[in-house]
Amino acid sequence: MxxxxxxxxxxxxPLRVPEPTVERLSTYLQFLYSAAASGLTTISSAHVESATAxxxxxxxxxxxxxxxxxxxxxxxxxxxxxxxxxxxxxLHETQPVILIGLGNLGAALLSYPGLTEQRFEVVAAFDIDPxxxxxxVQGVPVYALSDLLTECARLNxxxxxxxxxxxxxxxxxxxxxxTGIRAILNFAPAVLKVPAGVTVRNVSFTQELAVLSYHIKxxxxxx
Amino acid sequence: MxxxxxxxxxxxxPLRVPEPTVERLSTYLQFLYSAAASGLTTISSAHVESATAxxxxxxxxxxxxxxxxxxxxxxxxxxxxxxxxxxxxxLHETQPVILIGLGNLGAALLSYPGLTEQRFEVVAAFDIDPxxxxxxVQGVPVYALSDLLTECARLNxxxxxxxxxxxxxxxxxxxxxxTGIRAILNFAPAVLKVPAGVTVRNVSFTQELAVLSYHIKxxxxxx
Numbered sequence: 001m002x003x004x005x006x007x008x009x010x011x012x013x014p015l016r017v018p019e020p021t022v023e024r025l026s027t028y029l030q031f032l033y034s035a036a037a038s039g040l041t042t043i044s045s046a047h048v049e050s051a052t053a054x055x056x057x058x059x060x061x062x063x064x065x066x067x068x069x070x071x072x073x074x075x076x077x078x079x080x081x082x083x084x085x086x087x088x089x090x091l092h093e094t095q096p097v098i099l100i101g102l103g104n105l106g107a108a109l110l111s112y113p114g115l116t117e118q119r120f121e122v123v124a125a126f127d128i129d130p131x132x133x134x135x136x137v138q139g140v141p142v143y144a145l146s147d148l149l150t151e152c153a154r155l156n157x158x159x160x161x162x163x164x165x166x167x168x169x170x171x172x173x174x175x176x177x178x179t180g181i182r183a184i185l186n187f188a189p190a191v192l193k194v195p196a197g198v199t200v201r202n203v204s205f206t207q208e209l210a211v212l213s214y215h216i217k218x219x220x221x222x223x
Numbered sequence: 224m225x226x227x228x229x230x231x232x233x234x235x236x237p238l239r240v241p242e243p244t245v246e247r248l249s250t251y252l253q254f255l256y257s258a259a260a261s262g263l264t265t266i267s268s269a270h271v272e273s274a275t276a277x278x279x280x281x282x283x284x285x286x287x288x289x290x291x292x293x294x295x296x297x298x299x300x301x302x303x304x305x306x307x308x309x310x311x312x313x314l315h316e317t318q319p320v321i322l323i324g325l326g327n328l329g330a331a332l333l334s335y336p337g338l339t340e341q342r343f344e345v346v347a348a349f350d351i352d353p354x355x356x357x358x359x360v361q362g363v364p365v366y367a368l369s370d371l372l373t374e375c376a377r378l379n380x381x382x383x384x385x386x387x388x389x390x391x392x393x394x395x396x397x398x399x400x401x402t403g404i405r406a407i408l409n410f411a412p413a414v415l416k417v418p419a420g421v422t423v424r425n426v427s428f429t430q431e432l433a434v435l436s437y438h439i440k441x442x443x444x445x446x
Contacts, residue, residue: 019434026433030412052414090436097432108331114412114429120436158439159432183435185428189253189337191275199438201431205408206337208424209320209382210249211242212406213313213343215422216381 021062025085027052028059029118032082044075094119098157098181100172101164102127102142105187109161110138123155145175152179159183166190244285248308250275251282252341255305267298317342319380321404323395324387325350325365328410332386333361346378368398375402382406389413 031051035043045056054062063069066088070076086092097115099106102125109115110122125142127133133144143151160176162169162184169188176184177198184200186192192200254274258266268279277285286292289311293299309315320338322329325348332338333345348365350356356367366374383399385392385407392411399407400421407423409415415423 022434022437023430025437026427026430027414029433030429031414053416088437089433090439091433095432095436095439104331104334108327109428111327112428115432118429118433120429120432159435183439185431185435191250191254193276199435201435203426203428203431204249204337205332205335205426206253206341206343207246207249208408208426209318209338209343210252210312210314210341211245212382212408212422212424213318214245214248214311216313216318216406 017065021065022089024052024054024058024062025089026118027054028062029082029085029089029091032078032085033117036078036082040078042075042077043081045070047075091119094121095159096121096123096155096157097159097161098123098152098155098176099125099140099161099163100127100145100148100176101162101168101188102129102132102137103163106161106163107137109163110140120159122161123157124151126151145172148175149179152181157181159185161185161187163187240288244288245312247275247277247281247285248312249341250277251285252305252308252312252314255301255308256340259301259305263301265298265300266304268293270298314342317344318382319344319346319378320382320384321346321375321378321380321399322348322363322384322386323350323368323371323399324385324391324411325352325355325360326386326388329384329386330360332384333363343382345384346380347374349374368395371398372402375404380404382408384408384410386410 028048031048032043045059048054048059049056066084069081069084083092097120099109099122106125110125115122122140125137125140126145126148127142128145130144132142135142158181160181160183162172162176164172166189169186169190169192173184173192173194177195182198184192184194184198186200186202189204189206194200251271254271255266268282271277271282272279289307292304292307306315320343322332322345329348333348338345345363348360348363349368349371350365351368353367355365358365381404383404383406385395385399387395389412392409392413392415396407396415396417400418405421407415407417407421409423409425412427412429417423
């Protein structure tokens with residue numbers, strides 16, 4: 001049974017959804033793709049729990065932010081749930097994304113198959129190296145960073161992936177902000193200062209490794 | 224002033240440190256490296272706040288889990304704070320890491336300069352493609368996955384980076400677990416089922432993009 005929101009309404013319009021809930025929606029969507037690929041047409045919350053390590057109760061609570069889902073005795077119709085979660089995450093239509101920085105990591109991201117599967121389309125890549133510009137990498141045209149404003153006016157991307165060196169990150173963000181982009185996936189080892197209204201998700205490999213390293217120490221070496 | 228821990232002790236031995244605190248320690252360490260590189264020898268918590276977007280109060284609270292830091296009127300001596308945070312994160316000595324999966328992403332990770340800067344050393348890479356094995360990539364020897372147990376017995380890595388396809392992730396983890404590795408940085412688009420005592424940090428590019436996509440919708444399109 002869906003719960004009412006914190007404001008007592010059952011409207012499907014989310015007011016303030018916790019960030020971990022949004023993160024888990026993507027996990028559910030990924031699970032639904034695999035379940036459909038394995039020939040299933042419906043799933044239960046117990047099913048979700050065993051496949052994703054998210055508890056059945058948490059799954060139902062996460063969905064409850066967005067209205068009523070599932071039918072008693074039937075469970076969740078996969079195609080319907082997929083459609084609704086895709087719509088919530090704005091993934092029911094292709095999302096144009098740009099990549100800034102075509103070093104090793106940027107190039108690897110272009111060949112990452114998961115992006116197109118979830119309807120993220122990298123429509124352009126930008127770099128400061130003139131040797132890289134004017135070419136096409138993995139089907140994506142590469143432009144000079146100085147063409148960012150012009151190309152973005154034409155392509156209207158909503159998300160920018162920053163894969164530039166740490167020292168270049170802030171000025172690259174400032175430039176991307178001028179194009180109207182308000183959502184940033186930041187791989188640069190730098191803390192971006194951003195105006196209100198901008199969403200940044202940071203991916204820091206060294207930070208992830210440092211957290212693991214901490215746990216090795218406390219969990220294993222000391223025991 | 225350092226606060227006492229939740230248990231009322233000021234012992235430097237952490238009991239239960241919140242995960243976000245551990246994550247921020249890595250951010251502080253990165254900031255300290257930049258501050259030292261710019262010629263500073265001491266910093267203040269206000270300094271940290273302006274550079275990292277973590278409040279001065281949060282910074283002091285995070286440090287308080289680990290004992291007393293800083294001196295009134297002087298602030299924090301950078302070299303001392305670096306040394307202590309490095310030690311907490313077990314980054315004061317080189318951490319041997321292995322990489323499993325040498326596709327585009329794995330190869331990009333090997334050339335990521337941040338790893339060696341923070342004393343993570345990829346000591347071996349493993350792949351199932353015989354054409355990749357027996358070679359050296361970015362100075363890292365590449366072995367067949369079937370040699371994982373043998374090579375890990377020799378190299379004693381504490382952390383494994385999984386950069387394999389989603390469908391191969393669980394069986395690859397199971398194999399890594401047999402080597403004694405209990406810390407996993409998982410790039411595979413899959414939810415790993417792991418025994419107690421194993422720490423997994425998941426990096427999912429599509430999940431990060433999905434969260435951004437969600438915010439574009441609610442923050443921009445609806446307003």
